[in-house]
Amino acid sequence: MPRLFIAEKPSLGRAIADVLPRPHQKEDGCIRCGNGDIVTWCIGHLLEQVEPEAYDERYKKWRLEDLPIVPQQWQLRPRKSSSRQLSVIKKLLKSSLQIVHAGDPDREGQLLVDEVIEHCRVSQQRRAATERLLISDLNPSAVKRALQQIRQNRDFIPLSVSALARSRADWLYGMNMSRAYTLLGQQSGYQGVLSVGRVQTPVLGLVVRRDETIENFVPRDYFTLHALIPYDTGNHTIDIRARWKPSEACRPWQDDEGRVLHRPLVENVAGRIQGQPATVTDSEQKQTRQAAPLPYSLSALQIDAAKRYGMSAQQVLNLCQGLYEKHKLITYPRSDCRYLPTEHWQEAAVVTAAISGIVPELKPAVDEADLSLKSKAWNDRKVDAHHAIIPTPKSKPAGILSGDEQKIYQLIARQYLIQFYPPACYAESQLVFDIAGGTFIAKGRQMVAPGWKIVTGYRDDESDGIENVPPLDKGTVLTCREGEIGDHKTEPPRPFTEATLLQAMTGIARFVEDKSLKKILRETDGLGTEATRAGIIDTLIKRQLLQREGKQIRSTPAGRGLIHALPAESTYPDMTAHWEHQLQDMAEKNQAYQPFMETLTRQIDDLMQRVKTSPLPDSLRSLPQPAKRSRTRRAPAKRSARKSSAR
Numbered sequence: 001m002p003r004l005f006i007a008e009k010p011s012l013g014r015a016i017a018d019v020l021p022r023p024h025q026k027e028d029g030c031i032r033c034g035n036g037d038i039v040t041w042c043i044g045h046l047l048e049q050v051e052p053e054a055y056d057e058r059y060k061k062w063r064l065e066d067l068p069i070v071p072q073q074w075q076l077r078p079r080k081s082s083s084r085q086l087s088v089i090k091k092l093l094k095s096s097l098q099i100v101h102a103g104d105p106d107r108e109g110q111l112l113v114d115e116v117i118e119h120c121r122v123s124q125q126r127r128a129a130t131e132r133l134l135i136s137d138l139n140p141s142a143v144k145r146a147l148q149q150i151r152q153n154r155d156f157i158p159l160s161v162s163a164l165a166r167s168r169a170d171w172l173y174g175m176n177m178s179r180a181y182t183l184l185g186q187q188s189g190y191q192g193v194l195s196v197g198r199v200q201t202p203v204l205g206l207v208v209r210r211d212e213t214i215e216n217f218v219p220r221d222y223f224t225l226h227a228l229i230p231y232d233t234g235n236h237t238i239d240i241r242a243r244w245k246p247s248e249a250c251r252p253w254q255d256d257e258g259r260v261l262h263r264p265l266v267e268n269v270a271g272r273i274q275g276q277p278a279t280v281t282d283s284e285q286k287q288t289r290q291a292a293p294l295p296y297s298l299s300a301l302q303i304d305a306a307k308r309y310g311m312s313a314q315q316v317l318n319l320c321q322g323l324y325e326k327h328k329l330i331t332y333p334r335s336d337c338r339y340l341p342t343e344h345w346q347e348a349a350v351v352t353a354a355i356s357g358i359v360p361e362l363k364p365a366v367d368e369a370d371l372s373l374k375s376k377a378w379n380d381r382k383v384d385a386h387h388a389i390i391p392t393p394k395s396k397p398a399g400i401l402s403g404d405e406q407k408i409y410q411l412i413a414r415q416y417l418i419q420f421y422p423p424a425c426y427a428e429s430q431l432v433f434d435i436a437g438g439t440f441i442a443k444g445r446q447m448v449a450p451g452w453k454i455v456t457g458y459r460d461d462e463s464d465g466i467e468n469v470p471p472l473d474k475g476t477v478l479t480c481r482e483g484e485i486g487d488h489k490t491e492p493p494r495p496f497t498e499a500t501l502l503q504a505m506t507g508i509a510r511f512v513e514d515k516s517l518k519k520i521l522r523e524t525d526g527l528g529t530e531a532t533r534a535g536i537i538d539t540l541i542k543r544q545l546l547q548r549e550g551k552q553i554r555s556t557p558a559g560r561g562l563i564h565a566l567p568a569e570s571t572y573p574d575m576t577a578h579w580e581h582q583l584q585d586m587a588e589k590n591q592a593y594q595p596f597m598e599t600l601t602r603q604i605d606d607l608m609q610r611v612k613t614s615p616l617p618d619s620l621r622s623l624p625q626p627a628k629r630s631r632t633r634r635a636p637a638k639r640s641a642r643k644s645s646a647r
Contacts, residue, residue: 002036004097005133006089006113008104011325013041015138016102019147029088038092042103046086046116047076049171064183067608068176070601074168076119090120099130101153105385106334107587108531110156111163132156134385136332138324139392162587169579169600173198176604177570180611181562185620192626194562195543198576199528200536201563204545205571206504207496208555208563217492222259223266224486227433227440229278229478231470238468240478242278242433242440244269259490270483273435280476281439282432289423292452294338294377295388295415298530299506301408306499309407310551313502313534319408320389327401328394329358330412332386334531339382340390345374348420350393355413357395359406362413365455369420377419390416414455421452429469435480444469495552498537505533508573527573544626558623565617567610 007013013031017024021034030040052059052069054077059069078086093099099117103109117127130153135146177196185194225244230237246253246260253262260266296304298317305311311319320333348371356363377388391413401409425448433440444466450458472478496504505527528536537553540546545559555563563571585591 188620242442292418354395418452424451564619
């Protein structure tokens with residue numbers, strides 16, 4: 001039976017059509033193929049959540065007494081910019097063609113096409129027979145391979161339900177909380193939008209708390225102690241520097257990080273060890289191996305690009321989309337996976353050859369790569385709908401990419417190439433001394449073989465003092481000449497940058513205390529998704545809750561005022577962890593949609609009652625007005641209404 005392919009974007013639609021039989025007949029919004037197949041496409045989301053006034057005209061005016069707004073029957077409407085394409089798909093769906101869902105291989109891509117099929121009122125029978133095509137690489141060989149591995153779309157219904165629940169929950173929470181706190185701000189004289197979101201607000205909370213920690217930081221003196229232990233190597237005498245490890249009895253004079261804050265204590269120990277025997281109680285020499293880091297997920301790539309080139313997360317995402325859709329030089333970029341299917345290992349020769357052609361300066365690294373090696377990246381059990389971002393076998397002449405595209409492609413190419421290099425090897429040595437009843441430890445590390453670091457570059461200072469940690473036998477007795485006291489000051493944490501804020505979002509588990517929540521946040525890879533993190537940071541900046549100061553990202557007075565006005569649970573990642581746990585369970589058929597939404601609705605109702613009955617927050621008083629004030633009261637309301645469902 002001829003098939004109707006519904007791709008997520010025109011570029012994906014064209015890639016599918018390119019491998020289907022010719023002749024092709026291009027029409028408005030679709031391509032008809034020689035075997036009767038038709039390929040059409042969405043243009044991102046063709047449908048969007050309606051604004052509150054679509055449910056009731058009175059919601060046009062923002063009023064606390066109308067909150068919470070909870071739709072009884074959810075509605076979607078065609079986006080104005082894409083209603084014509086929706087009409088094309090609707091007409092094609094009236095035919096008897098076999099439907100093939102070809103959305104992007106992620107939760108959002110699943111919902112995006114599913115909701116179009118449902119909106120166009122396709123019969124239950126045809127929906128049940130719909131197939132699913134998963135494509136992570138737009139090159140013909142990869143598309144042909146994907147066409148041979150088509151699955152049943154019904155296998156992905158839980159994924160779609162999970163995405164639907166996330167979308168509606170974000171709308172409910174964001175819409176009601178944003179209206180409530182914007183209205184509180186207006187009552188306090190602030191005329192901007194104070195938007196609240198399940199993900200964006202905990203991110204804002206991270207930055208606010210970091211900024212305030214820096215501002216309120218009071219430096220404290222702390223002290224270190226090294227025992228200097230002469231040792232005659234036979235050729236010359238060296239000083240073994242062994243650092244004092246305070247005992248449990250010293251805890252009252254230490255801070256939470258174990259730093260000694262009391263100089264007389266250190267001076268006392270230094271006096272006691274001078275001229276005393278230093279007995280080796282433990283001696284260890286070993287070689288360690290550091291495997292190459294895995295290929296990139298989008299977040300990992302954004303973090304490295306921010307550190308190396310100062311690029312914003314959104315800029316990196318845009319460049320990746322161009323490399324994927326326009327140039328077809330990388331695989332699907334919105335991936336949260338850092339592993340590869342084992343079948344891709346067989347393409348290593350053609351992929352590395354393509355890298356040589358596009359980036360001539362990487363040709364030596366390609367020539368030295370050992371394609372018989374298989375790093376831990378090749379793991380089918382770690383790959384589901386999509387895999388890590390890697391170069392495709394497609395080659396283009398050097399110089400065809402823009403400067404920034406070239407930088408991102410090179411990062412991706414290097415990260416792929418190092419999978420075919422051996423680990424970096426280090427010689428490590430450790431000596432533990434007992435001196436006058438105290439424990440002193442000397443450590444040294446030296447690079448023996450750079451391995452994969454030849455490709456990415458390495459510092460000469462990666463070796464650290466191993467020549468001063470000789471391989472002494474346990475029981476060896478030397479003499480401590482003296483104790484060397486170091487005077488230091490504690491330093492505040494550094495302000496967030498784009499890179500460190502992305503790292504915090506992906507490693508958010510370390511910011512919560514609850515062990516079960518830590519586990520959830522590690523498993524779900526933190527706050528937001530690969531596709532949304534860049535947009536979340538940009539949204540907070542556009543709404544003047546965060547601002548860029550050079551490379552730093554700092555909170556604004558409005559951002560701080562909002563965080564201090566909100567209930568604490570809205571400003572920490574714990575709530576997101578609970579949501580993600582349930583949404584993941586939904587995707588795995590272990591959680592039902594209805595109980596999740598009912599619980600959320602009760603929580604929002606409780607939050608709205610607290611807003612209505614609590615005094616006006618002091619933190620919203622006397623806020624400086626936003627840079628661009630809206631002319632009417634409704635203007636900011638409408639802007640927020642359109643976007644408040646954003647995470």
